[in-house]
Amino acid sequence: MxxxxxxxxxxxxxxxxxxxxxxxxxxxxxxxxxxxxxxxxxxxxxxxxxxxxxxxxxxxxxxxxxxxxxxxxxxxxxxxxxxxxxxxxxxxxxxxxxxxxxxxxxxxxxxxxxxxxxxxxxxxxxxxxxxxxxxxxxxxxxxxxxxxxxxxxxxxxxxxxxxxxxxxxxxxxATPRSGERHDPETHLIPLVLKVALGEIGEVTVFGDDYPTKDGTCVRxxxxxxxxxxxxxxxxxxxxxxxxxxxxxxGCGGDGYTVREVIDVAREVTGKEIPVKMGPRRAGDPAMLVASSARIASELGFRPAQQDLREIVASAWRWLSARRAQEASVVAA
Missing domain, CATH: 3.40.50.720 (NAD(P)-binding Rossmann-like Domain)
Known part of the structure; x- marks a missing residue:
């Protein structure tokens, strides 16, 4: 087509x-x-x-x-x-x-x-x-x-x-070629990875008093x-x-809290990721986890990369490679 x-x-x-x-x-x-x-x-x-x-x-x-x-x-x-x-x-x-x-x-x-x-x-x-x-x-x-x-x-x-x-x-x-490049960046995973690279001093967690297992939003x-x-x-x-x-x-599971995402990023990168607590953001629900049962049944779709560590690791590989490429261009 x-x-x-x-x-x-x-x-x-x-x-x-x-x-x-x-x-x-x-x-x-x-x-x-x-x-x-x-x-x-x-x-x-x-x-x-x-x-x-x-x-x-x-x-x-x-x-x-x-x-x-x-x-x-x-x-x-x-x-x-x-x-x-x-x-x-x-x-x-x-x-x-x-x-x-x-x-x-x-x-x-x-x-x-x-x-x-x-x-x-x-x-x-x-x-x-x-x-x-x-x-x-x-x-x-x-x-x-x-x-x-x-x-x-x-x-x-x-x-x-x-x-x-x-x-x-x-x-x-990320794929080997494409990853997140937002300005401003508001998405959690690229933000925590930028902290791991030292590009940002800390990541802000918006709200820790939600009715979830650790008080942070589930996504x-x-x-x-x-x-x-x-x-x-x-x-x-x-x-x-x-x-x-x-x-x-969706990912087919129970979703992940903000704290869990940060902990996984620490494991994947081997870096400490400082956290700052902030107030809730307007319009943010406590939990959003989508069932993919219908598309699995009707179109045969199932996520191939469901594990959060795989997801974060792919983003880390892409971001690290991009920063290395940018540094080589500057050095040249």
Missing amino acids: RVLVTGGAGYIGSVVTEELVAGGHEVVVYDDLSKGHRDAVIDEAAFVQGDLLDRDALFSTLRDNAIEAVVHMAARSLVGESVTEPAKYYETNVMGGLVLLDAMRAAGVGPIVFSSTAAVYGAPEKQPIEETAPVAPTNPYGETKLAFERALRWYDEAYGVRYVSLRYFNAAG DYIHVSDLARAHVLSLEMLARGGKSAIYNL
Whole structure:
């Protein structure tokens, strides 16, 4: 298939692009580079720099490249920022998504795989979370992702735009080529690894009074390669004529507390990682762990790298290699 990947210069998008190309698909990456990196896009994929709100540019890209399907990953995704700047999130995550759907309809393109989030569930009592759980986001990030999911449902009914929405929480780890490069960095694993490298003095833990086993938040971590594979499986299912669906993606266990992640990072790196306790962040649920039973049953998906140590180790290898490469360039 000829696939457009919006946000394909970002962390997850670049790995999805790798997985698509490895599966024999032709890929065009569409990204405004506001968060992504041009060098994250593999040479085998075409690249178009464009704004998600630019309907004409999207339409031209879809038409001129004879695109057959879309993986939509472009979004704003910082929970804290979404609470203080909700307008940005509605503009990009909702309006931008609708502009994309309009361009797809005009160009006669479908289906679409949407990168959603477990944040649409808010703070459900039952864990792990199943797709039948009530949706009640506790922050604008989750709310805007849910709004676009709901639009997809109605576009499917009215226009036949079939879709898969993948709800996951924390992508982590790295491939030999691609890892996390966010500015600012807010994700726990790359932050603790930067502390291990001495680039940051300490890592802040936001809240230690949650109703969890050690008082810190519990989260699901899924290796970015497994996540990318789920996107490709979903796309191929739709290409075979499959029906629209919503799937959760998780690690298949009970999740990990923030303290457990830090302890694993200490083991993997062999470094001491100083910790500073901070207040809770607005909109942060105590626990988010997603069940992957439905996608396992219907698409045969199972994470290949479930162990947290494997996930952290892959990120550490990538980050260490990148820093060594950067140092050699400076020295030259």
